Amino acid sequence: MNVIECKDLVKNYGGANALDHLSVFIKENTITGLIGRNGAGKTTLLKIIAGFWKATSGEVKVFNRQPFNNLIVSANSIFVDDMMDFTSALTIKELLDEAKTFYPNWDHDLAEGLLNYFEFNPNQSHQSLSKGKKSTYNMIIGLASKCALTIFDEPTTGMDAAVRKDFYRALLKDYIQSPRTIIISSHHLDEVEDLLEDVLLIHDGKTLLHLSIEELKEYAVKISGRTALVMQYLDNKEVIYKEEINSETCSVIVRNNFPHESVKRLGITVSSVKPSDLCVYLTSQSKGGIDDVFSKRESV
Amino acid sequence: MSLANVNLSNIVIKQYRYKMKSFIGVFLALMVIQVFGILISMLGASSSGFSNGFFFINVTSYTANVVIAFTMIWAFTNAIIVTTKSYREDDFTFISNRLSYNLSNILFLITACVIGAITAFLSRGVIYILVFFVNDLETFLTVNQEVNMADYLIGVLATILIVLLAGAAGYVVGMLFQLNKLLIFILPVFVFGLDFIRTSNESTLQRIFEFYFTEQVFTIFVVKTIMTILLGFGLAALLTNRMEVRR
Amino acid sequence: MTPIVLPLLLMIIIIVGLVVFNNRTTKKPLTYQKSRWIFIGYILILIIGIAFAPLLPTTNAKQPNNSEFDDFYILSQSQYTELLDGGFTDIYQDNVDETWSFTYSRDSLFLDAVNFDGIVLIERTKDLQDKIEVNFIKDYAVMEVGAVMIDISEYQPDMTADLNTDVLLLQGPANEREVRLALTEPEFTISQFLDNKVGEGYSYSGSHFFYIRVPQELHVSYSDYLLVDFVKN
Numbered sequence: 201m202n203v204i205e206c207k208d209l210v211k212n213y214g215g216a217n218a219l220d221h222l223s224v225f226i227k228e229n230t231i232t233g234l235i236g237r238n239g240a241g242k243t244t245l246l247k248i249i250a251g252f253w254k255a256t257s258g259e260v261k262v263f264n265r266q267p268f269n270n271l272i273v274s275a276n277s278i279f280v281d282d283m284m285d286f287t288s289a290l291t292i293k294e295l296l297d298e299a300k301t302f303y304p305n306w307d308h309d310l311a312e313g314l315l316n317y318f319e320f321n322p323n324q325s326h327q328s329l330s331k332g333k334k335s336t337y338n339m340i341i342g343l344a345s346k347c348a349l350t351i352f353d354e355p356t357t358g359m360d361a362a363v364r365k366d367f368y369r370a371l372l373k374d375y376i377q378s379p380r381t382i383i384i385s386s387h388h389l390d391e392v393e394d395l396l397e398d399v400l401l402i403h404d405g406k407t408l409l410h411l412s413i414e415e416l417k418e419y420a421v422k423i424s425g426r427t428a429l430v431m432q433y434l435d436n437k438e439v440i441y442k443e444e445i446n447s448e449t450c451s452v453i454v455r456n457n458f459p460h461e462s463v464k465r466l467g468i469t470v471s472s473v474k475p476s477d478l479c480v481y482l483t484s485q486s487k488g489g490i491d492d493v494f495s496k497r498e499s500v
Numbered sequence: 501m502s503l504a505n506v507n508l509s510n511i512v513i514k515q516y517r518y519k520m521k522s523f524i525g526v527f528l529a530l531m532v533i534q535v536f537g538i539l540i541s542m543l544g545a546s547s548s549g550f551s552n553g554f555f556f557i558n559v560t561s562y563t564a565n566v567v568i569a570f571t572m573i574w575a576f577t578n579a580i581i582v583t584t585k586s587y588r589e590d591d592f593t594f595i596s597n598r599l600s601y602n603l604s605n606i607l608f609l610i611t612a613c614v615i616g617a618i619t620a621f622l623s624r625g626v627i628y629i630l631v632f633f634v635n636d637l638e639t640f641l642t643v644n645q646e647v648n649m650a651d652y653l654i655g656v657l658a659t660i661l662i663v664l665l666a667g668a669a670g671y672v673v674g675m676l677f678q679l680n681k682l683l684i685f686i687l688p689v690f691v692f693g694l695d696f697i698r699t700s701n702e703s704t705l706q707r708i709f710e711f712y713f714t715e716q717v718f719t720i721f722v723v724k725t726i727m728t729i730l731l732g733f734g735l736a737a738l739l740t741n742r743m744e745v746r747r
Numbered sequence: 748m749t750p751i752v753l754p755l756l757l758m759i760i761i762i763v764g765l766v767v768f769n770n771r772t773t774k775k776p777l778t779y780q781k782s783r784w785i786f787i788g789y790i791l792i793l794i795i796g797i798a799f800a801p802l803l804p805t806t807n808a809k810q811p812n813n814s815e816f817d818d819f820y821i822l823s824q825s826q827y828t829e830l831l832d833g834g835f836t837d838i839y840q841d842n843v844d845e846t847w848s849f850t851y852s853r854d855s856l857f858l859d860a861v862n863f864d865g866i867v868l869i870e871r872t873k874d875l876q877d878k879i880e881v882n883f884i885k886d887y888a889v890m891e892v893g894a895v896m897i898d899i900s901e902y903q904p905d906m907t908a909d910l911n912t913d914v915l916l917l918q919g920p921a922n923e924r925e926v927r928l929a930l931t932e933p934e935f936t937i938s939q940f941l942d943n944k945v946g947e948g949y950s951y952s953g954s955h956f957f958y959i960r961v962p963q964e965l966h967v968s969y970s971d972y973l974l975v976d977f978v979k980n
Contacts, residue, residue, distance in 0.1 A: 251597070252592065252744060252745045253744045253745075254742065254744060263503055269597045269598055269599070269741070270597060271506055271507075271508060271511060271595070271596075271597045271600065272503060272505070272506065274595045274596055274597055275504050275505075275506040275511070275595045276503050276504055283589075284593050285586065285589035285590050285593055286590065286593060287518075287521070287522030287523075287590050289521060289522050289523070289524045289525060289777075289778060289779040289782065290521060290522060290778070290779050291778065294521075294779065298518055298521070298594070299594060301514055301517070301518075302511075302514055302518075302594040302595050303504075303594075303595070304504035304506070305504060325778070348502075348503055348504075521779050522779070524777075524779050524782040524783060524786070525777070525782065527782065527786045528777065528782050528785065528786065530786075531785070531786060531789045533761075534789075544929075545932065551923055556923040556924065556925045556926070557899065557902065557925075557926045557928060558925060558926065558927045558928065559928045559929075559930055560927070560928070560929055560930065561929075561930040561931070561932045562929055562930070562931055562932070563931070563932045563933070563934050563935075564934050565934055565935050568934060568935070568936060570761070573761050577761075619789075619790060619793055621934070621936075622790075622793040622794065622796070622797045623793055623796070624796075624797065624800070624931070624934070625793065625794075625795075625796030625797030625798065625799065625800035626792065626793055626796030626797075626800075627796075628796075628800040628803060628929075628931060629796055629799060629800055629803065631929055632803050632929070635927065635929070647933045647937060647941070651933070651937050651940070651941060652937065654937065654940050655933065655934055655936045655937035655940075656936075658936040658937070658939065658940065659934070659936040662936065713935075713939065714939075715939070716939065716940060717940075718940045721939075721940070
């Protein structure tokens with residue numbers, strides 16, 4: 201069953217299309233990583249799914265309902281980001297009690313346990329927390345609410361490495377305990393890679409890829425070798441990214457849809473591409489990349 | 501995971517309870533402005549003296565009028581503040597839709613206005629006591645033989661209604677500001693402009709004030725104010741039903 | 748611009764003040780628990796205030812019976828005529844505030860006054876021999892607050908009368924007695940629906956005068972600024 205269905209979603213924001221005819225389906229009880237560069241439309245998509253924003257055109261359905269102004273969707277989804285607003289009148293401990301009254305599936309033991317584990321002072325107000333602590337606290341709310349759809353938008357902003365590790369571990373354990381649909385948006389995939397089942401890569405407001413993490417690992421390969429040889433071979437290949445090109449050797453990322461043996465026999469090495477790198481390659485603006493900027497300047 | 505079922509009234513009550521806690525600062529502001537009003541009231545509403553060569557009688561009358569007026573201003577301002585982004589976001593952190601958000605806001609504003617109106621009305625006691633001890637007074641005269649308990653009851657109800665009227669006006673104005681920031685400048689110009697639109701001798705602004713404040717029949721006053729309040733809250737809810745949140 | 752605009756401007760100033768106050772408080776907010784107790788304390792103070800305010804030495808405004816005062820000038824014309832016709836005992840005997848008696852055997856008397864410029868009535872009577880009787884009458888003092896009249900007679904100051912050789916000196920208090928009264932008025936949300944409007948503006952009226960009885964033959968002269976009349980008999 202699909203928890204989220206988006207068809208031809210367009211969101212016009214400040215004259216430009218933040219989402220440009222985006223379509224995506226997300227299955228129930230999966231952890232999906234929403235990957236994309238800054239400005240790709242990740243947050244826009246998530247806020248439309250959460251029912252905060254209204255799509256300009258197209259169709260969006262969450263739990264088979266239009267999310268905007270839908271109380272059932274709101275009750276069964278939570279949107280966690282670093283902009284979450286809590287009243288300054290209540291302490292973070294009291295806020296947990298408030299959240300408890302709202303969410304029907306709220307796990308108070310989990311919330312208090314995590315609050316304790318991450319060494320929060322329960323009498324502090326949310327406003328007085330540091331950026332990293334805020335993110336951690338928001339994550340606790342997100343996990344403990346046990347909403348059927350849990351959305352984390354850049355959840356680890358400001359967290360230090362140890363807390364990040366703990367967070368992902370907690371997320372995974374909690375997910376195994378009570379499976380639900382989780383979306384994590386991030387711009388670095390390698391951090392969340394081990395966690396994810398599916399990866400949704402968006403770019404310029406469009407869906408670029410929506411694959412399982414295994415499929416993504418097999419999606420492309422890097423072929424490298426003598427330039428002349430590789431170039432000749434590239435003719436009928438789907439080139440994703442040219443990494444290093446000079447007169448002697450080069451390495452190019454291509455779609456992994458050919459038998460490797462024949463290539464290897466030619467003296468070209470075929471190696472796998474890390475999914476995080478692949479995402480960077482797929483979403484890079486030009487086929488040259490940042491190095492190009494510098495190499496061009498040198499040649500002038 | 502099966503979907504949790506919720507109903508609107510349930511969520512509205514939860515949001516309302518949450519607001520009564522999270523907007524506690526609103527009540528502190530009420531306290532501050534009422535204390536300020538009490539201090540001003542101690543100066544006396546009107547004062548006059550007369551002398552016949554024998555003695556000079558200085559009569560100062562004291563009422564809680566200033567406190568009530570300040571409470572109206574508080575209700576207006578407070579309703580605007582409640583509609584601002586930082587207060588709105590608090591709601592959409594937890595379960596909410598725009599209807600439940602508006603309904604819980606309205607419930608909260610009604611509660612706050614009732615509390616504000618009653619405290620304003622009660623402040624007369626403190627004013628009299630302070631006046632008596634701070635000003636070295638010969639005596640208190642009260643002109644209350646014309647005012648019985650029923651009149652006081654009407655007074656409390658009327659105070660609640662005008663404070664609510666101010667609150668509803670603030671809520672509409674606040675929501676208009678949220679829809680378009682330009683209105684922050686246009687609306688005051690419009691209101692002051694009403695002062696220049698005259699029919700016969702009175703300006704339109706005056707007429708609007710007189711519509712409520714010179715109505716001598718209580719039941720008609722109740723109908724006028726309640727209709728206006730409902731209209732205001734309804735309009736605000738309608739205006740914001742498509743508003744995007746968590747921007 | 749109508750007078751409504753000025754209060755409106757004041758309102759806007761207060762509104763801006765409130766918004767600034769709001770921004771200040773959100774930076775370093777009080778917690779819910781603390782705020783709640785502060786506010787409950789405030790409400791308690793208000794309730795204590797409303798409970799104890801009636802215990803203040805309050806006098807209910809004595810409303811004079813309207814029929815008693817058909818005219819609010821110093822003395823009504825009819826009363827004055829009656830007095831001049833010798834009706835003092837009938838009309839005012841009960842209102843005499845203070846009476847001074849002096850033995851006096853001279854032929855002439857000069858009347859002078861300090862801090863008093865009211866009415867003096869003199870009655871020549873055969874009843875008195877070598878004796879002068881000075882009466883000060885505090886009749887009434889009424890304050891009008893809008894439609895309501897309040898009897899403030901009890902605040903009229905005392906007078907003294909002294910006899911020095913052949914001068915009778917009527918003396919008022921050196922300084923005007925200042926009476927500060929606080930008047931509680933119904934709030935505008937009450938008065939809006941009252942039939943009898945408690946209006947604004949005050950006025951005062953009342954009467955007080957000296958009534959002096961002297962022997963029949965005494966020659967009485969007086970200073971220019973006294974309003975002196977002789978009872979006809």
